[in-house]
Amino acid sequence: MIYTVTLNPSIDYIVEVEDLRLGGLNRMKRDLKLPGGKGINVSRVLNQLEVQNKAIGFLGGFTGRYIEEWLRKESISSDFLFVSDDTRINIKLKHGDETEINGAGPVIRDTEAEALLQKMAVLNAGDVVILSGSVPPSLGADFYDKLISVCKESGAEFVIDTTGSALKKALPHQPLLVKPNHHELAELFGVTIQTKEEIITYGRKLLEAGAKHVLVSMAGEGALFITEQGVYHANAPKGTVKNSVGAGDSMIAGFVGTFSLTGDLMEAFRSGVASGSATAFSDDLADREFIEQLRPLINISEV
Numbered sequence: 001m002i003y004t005v006t007l008n009p010s011i012d013y014i015v016e017v018e019d020l021r022l023g024g025l026n027r028m029k030r031d032l033k034l035p036g037g038k039g040i041n042v043s044r045v046l047n048q049l050e051v052q053n054k055a056i057g058f059l060g061g062f063t064g065r066y067i068e069e070w071l072r073k074e075s076i077s078s079d080f081l082f083v084s085d086d087t088r089i090n091i092k093l094k095h096g097d098e099t100e101i102n103g104a105g106p107v108i109r110d111t112e113a114e115a116l117l118q119k120m121a122v123l124n125a126g127d128v129v130i131l132s133g134s135v136p137p138s139l140g141a142d143f144y145d146k147l148i149s150v151c152k153e154s155g156a157e158f159v160i161d162t163t164g165s166a167l168k169k170a171l172p173h174q175p176l177l178v179k180p181n182h183h184e185l186a187e188l189f190g191v192t193i194q195t196k197e198e199i200i201t202y203g204r205k206l207l208e209a210g211a212k213h214v215l216v217s218m219a220g221e222g223a224l225f226i227t228e229q230g231v232y233h234a235n236a237p238k239g240t241v242k243n244s245v246g247a248g249d250s251m252i253a254g255f256v257g258t259f260s261l262t263g264d265l266m267e268a269f270r271s272g273v274a275s276g277s278a279t280a281f282s283d284d285l286a287d288r289e290f291i292e293q294l295r296p297l298i299n300i301s302e303v
């Protein structure tokens with residue numbers, strides 16, 4: 001079974017304005033509320049790919065109920081822990097460019113945190129746990145360490161999609177996959193990255209530190225896949241970007257979902273890129289039909 005863990009879900013409030021006037025009254029041209037949070041996005045795309053999975057994490061308040069109801073309507077299996085504070089609302093402002101304003105997240109009490117760890121007792125060897133996104137500040141920076149320990153004790157594999165020291169600390173525990181974008185990779189090492197060669201150099205360092213597979217996404221430039229066997233590049237198809245929020249999560253869903261169904265790394269890579277691009281070219285996350293349409297357009301070559 002694949003589990004996605006979203007410690008800090010959100011309603012993504014997508015707001016489009018014609019011309020952003022800071023300090024003035026702006027009227028929305030269009031707005032849209034979507035369930036969000038990285039693990040939830042991964043679950044929604046896995047569901048499109050008909051890969052069985054369960055979404056877990058914390059939800060709270062009216063915003064949490066909105067997300068729970070949405071997931072129920074999409075028949076996404078979930079087992080969230082309900083907390084007393086409200087799940088956050090993240091603003092995604094489209095004004096020619098994309099500006100994001102993400103909330104810090106609700107207060108999670110110690111008893112609630114403990115109860116989530118208890119839920120993880122269902123894990124078995126062979127399961128894959130996808131740990132994605134930020135950690136609400138009240139949980140403490142080491143909460144991912146605790147979740148990783150639970151995964152390791154049960155023999156489950158884990159994927160981690162986060163940044164900074166939480167990602168660094170996870171590497172020696174041999175995550176099945178890490179997927180920084182090229183900016184996050186540069187930030188992780190405190191460098192600026194200009195070329196594909198530099199991405200490969202720093203991507204390899206993640207392998208050396210323990211990751212089993214490394215995907216470095218580069219938005220419209222596609223992605224690099226770095227493994228013990230070699231380094232591969234995939235192009236991204238061309239299209240009109242509608243909403244790139246969740247493109248990275250879709251890529252993880254495509255990769256992990258296809259890898260779990262086929263065990264084929266190159267097909268998983270292809271599926272990851274097709275899913276990421278299908279989301280970038282959609283208002284909401286990618287649907288199955290669009291992912292299938294883009295899949296043949298992805299060319300993979302060894303670097």
Ligand SMILES: Nc1ncnc2c1ncn2[C@@H]1O[C@H](COP(=O)(O)OP(=O)(O)OP(=O)(O)O)[C@@H](O)[C@H]1O
Pocket residue numbers: 180181182217218219220221222223236237238239241244245246247248249251272273274275276277278280
């Ligand atoms: N402009 C684009 N054109 C085509 N494909 C795109 C574009 N942006 C994203 N993608 C696809 O999605 C994948 C992941 O995108 P990106 O590198 O932006 O990840 P990310 O920064 O983690 O995304 P996000 O944080 O917005 O979810 C890319 O490798 C590519 O396949």
Ligand SMILES: O=P(O)(O)OC[C@@]1(O)O[C@H](CO)[C@@H](O)[C@@H]1O
Pocket residue numbers: 008010012035036037038041090100102132133134135245246247248249
């Ligand atoms: O604040 P975090 O947890 O880092 O990121 C949260 C978030 O920006 O990530 C998703 C897209 O990847 C959105 O659905 C959501 O709003």
